[in-house]
Amino acid sequence: MTLQRPQLALPGALLTDLYQLTMLQAYFDRGMFDTAVFEFFARKLPACRNFYLAAGLEQALDYLEQLQFSEAELEWLSAQRMFKAAFIDYLAGLRFTGEVHAMAEGTPFFANEPILRVTAPLPEAQLAESRLVNLLHFQSLIAGKAARVVLQAPGKRLVDFGLRRAHGAEAGLLASRACYLAGFSATATVLAGAQFGIPLAGTMAHSFIQAHVDEVAAFEHFANSLPGSVVLLIDTYDTEAGAARVVDLAPRLAAAGIRVQGVRIDSGDLGEHARKVRAILDTGGLNEVTIFASGSVDEYLLRDLQAKGAPIDGYGVGTKLDTSADVPALDCAYKLQEYAGLPRRKRSEGKATWPGRKQVYRQYDDDGCCCGDVLTLEGDTAPGVALIKPVMRHGRRLHPSPSLEEVRAYTRLQLDSLPAALCSLDPAAYPVHESEALHLLAAEADRLVGRP
């Protein structure tokens, strides 16, 4: 018997914008069921992001495979008296029957490069917009942020601590997935362990220490209850005094066969405290005890701590990661690029898009480092590796999804192939060349559709 994995229930078909349903009513009335092509891409990257990582495809495909309106949802919609009865009947039978092409999760992407393309009858492709953006935007956002953290802390153990200040339940859960994909070692979020098999980690809170009158009693009590994972939080009252207490306590625990694995520091100047705590531990013979730090950690703090050689072995990274605090949203869109065989694009000020079905070719130099992309149309050829591949047909996955471990290993290789400048925290541009074919199709779209 296999163990059931507890998981977060999915939100259903009503997690969408009202205008998707009003547009569908109009498409239905007019019989507009021809094939539409939508692509999801970032319009531009912010100055403090040299790249993003494609993430969320797995959840996007789950959504499409399971998309349907329940009886209760249809009854509720019907009761709103906004839609015609024949249309509600149509919704009852609506399933996603189309194709999806996508970049593999963990692939770095740049402005205007689609990471997902949906090819389906117009109403199906339209309806899916809100939730597809919601899923792809958030995980790509967090994976991109997490990659920056990972790149600033080579060899360090990184744990996602962000659930409490993540934006709701699903954000906490999917942030754990996106961080792990990008190279984190573990998460504190239990449900992410259950649902995705991500390794779990955790220590103790200040409340545990405070609930005991005496700090040493708290340490000893915890060690006796959880002898397999003794990481003691030492900053509740005085960090260095806490470290000295660990030194005093360690021999008593050792006599009982219990080893102190580490200490955690969660406040003050982490580098400065770590230096003092390391000295106290080493002088006390606890050279093997690791130092774990948390509290407002992000990639900038990590860069500084690394530069100073702070003796910290691992980090808990929370709020600034799970909210992508410096850039909590990516300027992205899911846009109609073709309908009924004609190329389409919007020309709105500052928001014009490239029409047609795209392909991205990535070129590599002799060292295996990527050195430039060509954004062109599907069917056109260019040197390099084609990044966009078919993943779904007739509303079903073409292949079983790779495991999260496989995605994580692939992501590691992808990060290794990035030019050094892109991996730093200083802004750096990556060349993306828009092909002649793309320019020609844009001109054709302007000639054929929405003419002045």
Add this chain to the structure above:
Amino acid sequence: MTLQRPQLALPGALLTDLYQLTMLQAYFDRGMFDTAVFEFFARKLPACRNFYLAAGLEQALDYLEQLQFSEAELEWLSAQRMFKAAFIDYLAGLRFTGEVHAMAEGTPFFANEPILRVTAPLPEAQLAESRLVNLLHFQSLIAGKAARVVLQAPGKRLVDFGLRRAHGAEAGLLASRACYLAGFSATATVLAGAQFGIPLAGTMAHSFIQAHVDEVAAFEHFANSLPGSVVLLIDTYDTEAGAARVVDLAPRLAAAGIRVQGVRIDSGDLGEHARKVRAILDTGGLNEVTIFASGSVDEYLLRDLQAKGAPIDGYGVGTKLDTSADVPALDCAYKLQEYAGLPRRKRSEGKATWPGRKQVYRQYDDDGCCCGDVLTLEGDTAPGVALIKPVMRHGRRLHPSPSLEEVRAYTRLQLDSLPAALCSLDPAAYPVHESEALHLLAAEADRLVGRP
């Protein structure tokens, strides 16, 4: 027969941090079941937030009333081999049996003022931390941001457009609730209408226009399908040309008994376009047609547009609101303030807390404007209105919750009672006086617990 309201399923007891479970194992081993008091509060407010609004209590109480481990969750936990069998048995019977005191949803709050207090056996109060913070933090964050938007747009229709770039499903849903509570008129998120009864609004996307070869055909088609809500998106190709097309089309629609209610602009300089579009519509006899604007709207843009007298009747506010983009997290905590009858506090650098069970008294001037708070201990008295009240006992609500409409009306009164300086976008401080009793208890806590 009452209509079933479709809603988002709740995430279950495993949506917590691992350390809550390891601490519970230790509490269980040692029989630490005495009464603990935890409070949730903001440590400090950022410079660009003069106040926050308490929000999320309703979901927090739902969580506490429903807290229990399912069979599948217990089996999964057991299979991890981290916990003792007797402890898993204990978890099977664990329910929340304690008390909750709280500020009413919609009440403005300031640094160090608790908006929720949990009084319960230590393991119950501890376990709930991660999810309570996750719920209270996010809704208070968004309600505070939404209040800023509302205060900069008096008399304007405000609609939440944020689902797609909200951080996951629950963020999109609860952001709608928090915005509506703070004074928004409607949301585009259908599930928020279903679950919370929030009025729905929506127009059309650019893809709808693009799917038609001709813009006028798209307008006419939509109006015929949805004659009750004709708001036409006019910026897909050229905003002013789009407005002129609406003028041409309106008489034809009027002849069919269909009235154009409004137009929407989603790109470019919204104020400048609105001025030109207003002139085109008025010249065309469409004085009654309203202008709705969207695209990167936040409180700063609204202030500027209002100052210029932009002829815009309503706004769709999305990404910057639903992610609280300028401050996507609030520095908040859920801290142990008392255990087994003794006051407790942490003294960590920059993160020291006030011990004991608190009360907040808010004083008002002769104009009904609030003019200062006293933060003191429960049982102490001070002039003003006591804001923290009992809401749950023995794990059950004391009273039925107010409806969301009632909360929204209360919030309106609360915002009306704020000093003008706090309602502006310039930083302004509000006086919160910490009582003598609080200082004395902090000294006592330091003497009794965690002594050096």
